[in-house]
Amino acid sequence: MxxxxxxxxxxxxxxxxxxxxxxxxxxxxxxxxxxxxxxxxxxxxxxxxxxxxxxxxxxxxxxxxxxxxxxxxxxxxxxxxxxxxxxxxxxxxxxxxxxxxxxxxxxxxxxxxxxxxxxxxxxxxxxxxxxxxxxxxxxxxxxxxxxxxxxxxxxxxxxxxxxxxxxxxxxxxxxxxxxxxxxxxxxxxxxxxxxxxxxxxxxxxxxxxxxxxxxxxxxxxxxxxxxxxxxxxxxxxxxxxxxxxxxxxxxxxxxxxNFEENTKKIKELSQYLLRKIEERIPHTILNGPRGDKRAPHNINISFEFIEGEAIMMMMDLNGISADTGSACASEGLKPNYVLMALGRTHEQSHGSIKFTLSRYNTREEIDYTVNKLEQIVRELRSRSPLYNK
Amino acid sequence: MQYSQKVLDHFMHPHNVGKLENPDAEATEGSPACGDQVSIFMKVDENTHKIQDVKFLSYGCASNIATASIITDMAKGKTIEEAKKITWKEAAEELDGLPPVKMHCSVLAVDTLRKAIKDYEIKHGLAEEDKFSTDKIIEELKKVIYPNVGEDIVSLKMVKYVGFKDGTAIVDVEIPKFDKYRDNVAEEIREHLEKFKEIKDIKITM
Missing domain, CATH: 3.40.640.10 (Type I PLP-dependent aspartate aminotransferase-like (Major domain))
Incomplete structure (x- = not known):
């Protein structure tokens, strides 16, 4: 894989x-x-x-x-x-x-x-x-x-x-x-x-x-x-x-x-990733600002009603490596302290996934990822007692 | 840290997921703020008290989903008396083990199952609501897992004192000052004791 x-x-x-x-x-x-x-x-x-x-x-x-x-x-x-x-x-x-x-x-x-x-x-x-x-x-x-x-x-x-x-x-x-x-x-x-x-x-x-x-x-x-x-x-x-x-x-x-070219490429890729996720997956919250006040490689997004370690593991089993702010995946079993300090709830911190891109990523990888992610989120939400939509 | 293949199988393809319409008993334990929540729904034969069908919903990590899956498998077909005896250690063993830091997930699943059984027993006049005492607090503390070793804090003799006076539960726990799970253990104790309506205040000393 x-x-x-x-x-x-x-x-x-x-x-x-x-x-x-x-x-x-x-x-x-x-x-x-x-x-x-x-x-x-x-x-x-x-x-x-x-x-x-x-x-x-x-x-x-x-x-x-x-x-x-x-x-x-x-x-x-x-x-x-x-x-x-x-x-x-x-x-x-x-x-x-x-x-x-x-x-x-x-x-x-x-x-x-x-x-x-x-x-x-x-x-x-x-x-x-x-x-x-x-x-x-x-x-x-x-x-x-x-x-x-x-x-x-x-x-x-x-x-x-x-x-x-x-x-x-x-x-x-x-x-x-x-x-x-x-x-x-x-x-x-x-x-x-x-x-x-x-x-x-x-x-x-x-x-x-x-x-x-x-x-x-x-x-x-x-x-x-x-x-x-x-x-x-x-x-x-x-x-x-x-x-x-x-x-x-x-x-x-x-x-x-190729500083400008590299950073522009990464920015475009991460914006593409964000746009696709927001278009296809409902009930998400972007963590951090939009636009130029955000580092070009970072997309951190919370998926409501589900937990991030489960999302991260399912992505991993599909060959996609990303990080989560969930307490279940952290060393001290605590939700991500940055997200909590920014006013996210426990649930929103637990359900966060952080993608950090590089110049080696491609649009095809992002298309594959969003397809998988859409299925994963749908599957985990179908198992969640918090999701009634 | 690694999950067993069996945990991964139950996580990826869990058994008994969903909700039962008009269940004979149901229970929910945990909360989104605790990071995990499990709901269990049961159909029970009124004459034999056998669990005919059982389903679950889980908001939680891989081990949470896997333990809820295995525990519903284990309970199905058993009488409520038999199902009551399933322990979280048996659930973990059935999954070929869980990492120590994840043991609390099996506690939650077993706890939810037992609560659903209690719900059935109360509805059918087979049991009464438990009376509150310090013993109840100690029983509840047996569900607080020390993530370093994956055993509960009572068995590990970390609980040095338990008291209850004028609505205040007092728990003294021995845990090293720089232990990375110190806050987590305190939080877990709080979450477990908060559900008793008799307890208005919780004092934890460490």
Whole structure:
């Protein structure tokens, strides 16, 4: 059975060109960077080229890019590093109830260590409350954190407006952005958006797993979070796979050489998916906004009167891979916290399915999926005591 | 985590799905807010008290549908006395096992079946509504499954104290502070005890 993959938010297929770009670094160029020896200098020069290329995609400079072992590592290095180095300026953090778990678990960790955290609310479509943000700013606020494209609903937070609000404060409030869902899907210019720190994960955009990068604006001081020997980076100490970094570099190249074409294609596919579902399946609720304020690859939709794990499994048995916000499929048996925070009922969260598309998906796959989905929803509703239509 | 082939078969092609017109007994347990709900409808022979037909509707995950399917298979043709004795462990075994985190689904299905039988017994003067006591609370807590191991919290000796005073049920449960299922267990206890009209307030200490 052919596999149709709509789980690119979880992880995405490494592009064949990425795998090819990695092989020489696994076979011949397996060295770590170093001085005065040819092997080390060659690798160092390659890494410098990669950094320059990556930096150019976000309007940054090469020396503002750190390679990391992934998005979560980048988030930890940024948040723990910034707060430990700047605690003397204040101990108040602002983020939101719908942020990515990396941000929320770090916020909770710092709350236990004496920091105060304001968790902003979000509206029905997943936009954080900017009035609340304005009121939350205090003289001791030192860090604002957000998830640029929400991992559940694809909602793109209005960073330009946020930048203006934060600028009204009479002191510096650093902005840390988790851009793991946003990078390579939305144009990001760190200067225009007022970003000081930003985490990116390669496997979300057809790069390899286990590698990512952190953008650190020049002048933003980070304390050392990971102690140890410096092999590749001064913040991500120890070894990082050079092959993985080279793979990420290739994935960046592929994403940005046809950036507009790629994102347009994905947007058209996801809009097609949404339109077909809404045309053919009654009683659905789109989670997240419509239009350009939504990440192009994300369609999150609740099917009323039925439960998402059952939908997800039936799709899986038909070769279609997608995700659900149902408690039955979650680790702690809780309904999706983002959807609950956006005012969805338990039932609506349980019945949600998240499709995250990539440039490798096709219209034919979507036609097949919607045909199957229509049958699955009809079948499960016929079994449901909640459905009397 | 994996489901057995039998769970998948019953999930994809469940037996006894639907509603019975003019059933002799029926019951619904769970709620959309709890994440799962099962309704069971029965036709029972008045003379032999044998379950002639039984159907179910399920709002729930794969294991919820599969357990409702197997439990209705198991009950069909049995007398109500025999059907009453079916346990959630037997239902799970009949499905070649369920992942521990999914055991509560078989509890819900068995619970719904028992409630439907009780409905029949009350309608036919074979039983009375149960009197309320702390024993009822303990019986109900035996339906709260600790998802880490798939056993109930009473058998696991996690329940340290149960009390009832002036409409308040008091339950003390031993569970590690950082256990990922801590909130889930508290919520389950609440959902199970809320259905007693005698209980106005629930105090859970952990």
């Amino acid at each position: 052919k596999k149709i993959y709509f789980n690119n938010c979880l992880t995405s297929k490494p592009a064949p060109e990425v795998v090819d770009a990695m092989l020489p670094y696994l076979k011949e160029n397996f060295y770590f960077p170093g001085n005065f020896i040819e092997t080390g200098e060659t690798i160092a020069s390659h890494l410098q080229d990669f950094k320059e290329k990556i930096a150019a995609t976000i309007g940054a400079k090469a020396n503002e890019i750190h390679f990391t072992t992934g998005g979560t590592s980048a988030n930890n290095i940024a948040i723990k590093g910034y707060l430990s180095a700047n605690a003397h300026k204040g101990t108040h953090i602002i983020c939101s109830v719908i942020d990515y778990p990396d941000l929320l678990t770090n916020a909770a960790f710092f709350e236990q260590s004496g920091f105060e955290v304001t968790y902003l609310n979000a509206d029905w479509d997943g936009f954080i409350d900017l009035n609340q943000l304005e009121k939350a700013i205090r003289p001791d606020t030192i860090l604002f954190m957000t998830t640029l494209a929400n991992h559940t609903t694809g909602t793109i937070q209005p960073l330009r407006e946020i930048k203006d609000i934060l600028a009204k404060a009479d002191h510096k409030i650093a902005v840390h952005v988790d851009a793991c869902e946003a990078y390579a899907r939305l144009p990001i210019n760190v200067n225009e958006l007022g970003i000081d720190l930003m985490s990116v994960s390669a496997h979300k955009f057809h790069g390899p797993q286990g590698v990512g990068f952190l953008y650190q604006r020049k002048g933003i001081v980070l304390g050392q979070f990971k102690h140890g020997i410096r092999r590749i980076d001064n913040l991500e100490t120890g070894g990082i796979s050079i092959a993985a970094i080279a793979g990420m570099n290739k994935a960046v190249e592929l994403a940005f050489e």
